[in-house]
Amino acid sequence: MRRRNSLSSRAPRATRTFVSLTGPAGNIGDALIRRETLAWSSGTSDELVAYVGDAPDVWLTQLGLPNDAIVLRSKKSVPRWLWFILTAPRHPVLVFEAGEIPLDRGNGLRELVFLAETIIVRLKRGVVVRPPRGIRAPSQPALSIHRLAARLSQVTLWRDATTLATARTGRLAPDIGFSAGVRPGRAWNERTELLVSLRGTRPLPDAEWVRAVRESAERAGLSIRTVVQVREDEDRARELAELLGGEFEAWGQTDPLEQEERLRQRYDAARLVISDRMHVLVLAALSGAVPIELVPQPTGKITKAFAAIGLDGVSFDATTTAPVRLREVLDATPERAAEVAERVRAAEASLTGIQQQIRAGIRRTRA
Known part of the structure; x- marks a missing residue:
């Protein structure tokens, strides 16, 4: 005690x-x-x-x-x-x-x-x-x-x-x-990043997934950054940055509270956040970014939790979603961001x- x-x-x-x-x-x-x-x-x-x-x-x-x-x-x-x-x-x-x-x-x-x-x-x-x-x-x-x-x-x-x-x-x-608090974040046209944070214990997405994410970022004029919200995912974030041609941001020795605030500031500046960690997507949504789970065989947990606040179309199975559809779901729009903001405020x-x-x-x- x-x-x-x-x-x-x-x-x-x-x-x-x-x-x-x-x-x-x-x-x-x-x-x-x-x-x-x-x-x-x-x-x-x-x-x-x-x-x-x-x-x-x-x-x-x-x-x-x-x-x-x-x-x-x-x-x-x-x-x-x-x-x-x-x-x-x-x-x-x-x-x-x-x-x-x-x-x-x-x-x-x-x-x-x-x-x-x-x-x-x-x-x-x-x-x-x-x-x-x-x-x-x-x-x-x-x-x-x-x-x-x-x-x-x-x-x-x-x-x-x-x-x-x-x-x-x-x-x-x-x-x-x-x-945990809705944050105003940046205006839509000032959001310049696509963030990725995936579990390290699951298989890497395939080449089609990598191509779809890279093309989506290029079309929107966004830079790609991989971030770490769970320490055990750090190696996976490094791998993804190499595959996606993006920037890797380690957790390293940063104090956990400082890392949390740094992540929330990243979400404030992101248009789209891709993750299979539910609370990565929750924090992203609170910052005004569009949350997407796009991974092979998602568990359903994220789909159900976001459906409970009236937000559908968050989770997609990368193994069964057609390539054309992959690109569609990754095209974040200000209208979708407004819908996300309305649901998280409620x-x-x-x-x-x-x-x-x-x-x-x-x-x-x-x-």
């Missing part, structure tokens, strides 16, 4: 909020959605308890954890986390982390723990919040346990319609990443309203 400031000299606090904020420091998208989850949690109680798993110190800085938060580190602190919940004063708040939930085989025990946490908080007449999430690889018994815990929570949100149908409870909401407003509703519900519970 780590306390950012000692609390030993203080009197016991009246209320307590628990928030889970685990994640890899080398993934700016994960840091982004955990930071927004923290924003939903901050100020809801007198005391904040955050579980960050095995994350390094830089992760705490990325998230902006307040100095007076109680921070629990590593899996060895899970019993202490549960003890804090069990001994919390009445009306605690429990906020699960946003993101993707794996419910494949082997996750049943973990889901039982989360169910127990939910039941304890409800018995204490507290509030359980599940921010917008997606379910991956649902299997039994983990799925059934998760469904029960979700039904017992006052706020259960899903970031895509498929997950909502699988969960059979809760409601649809935009991915929490859309609350998503941001929706998430702001949800957060206000949650805070009002907590106040009513404690009244």
Whole structure:
């Protein structure tokens, strides 16, 4: 356990909020959605308890954890986390982390723990919040346990319609990443770049894909730049820059917060951003760029999350899309950029309203 400031000299606090904020420091998208989850949690109680798993110190800085938060580190602190919940004063708040939930085989025990946490908080007449999430690889018994815990929570949100149908409870909401702030970016005629950021763990796109991207940039008078939002993708970005004849921008030793701001400035100046990383495209859209997933056999995650905010035509399968169509989808237009901007503004407003509703519900519970 780590306390950012000692609390030993203080009197016991009246209320307590628990928030889970685990994640890899080398993934700016994960840091982004955990930071927004923290924003939903901050100020809801007198005391904040955050579980960050095995994350390094830089992760705490990325998230902006307040100095007076109680921070629990590593899996060895899970019993202490549960003890804090069990001994919390009445009306605690429990906020699960946003993101993707794996419910494949082997996750049943973990889901039982989360169910127990939910039941304890409800018995204490507290509030359980599940921010917008997606379910991956649902299997039994983990799925059934998760469904029960979700039904017992006052706020259960899903970031895509498929997950909502699988969960059979809760409601649809935009991915929490859309609350990271709409940026004005540059005017359309001042945007000079086409950005590419692809996962390093998937096969390279073929020669037809490379040709289509290069020709699209040439037609629009854009320069190509490959960028890195996840550290493990750095080698892939270097490879793509060579293939595309573009400029490679490494992450290197740059501080994660500085890298995040540098990326957002790049998105501010881009007309088109091509990626199979969902939160690359979320940040690109928030900056006014046109987001496109154009890769071999996309998973569907990006399609579903953007469909939830009313934005279709974001994802395409490079292996089945005809060459002529490849060039069409890569021709970004100011009209498409305006549509993207309208949808992300609405998503941001929706998430702001949800957060206000949650805070009002907590106040009513404690009244």
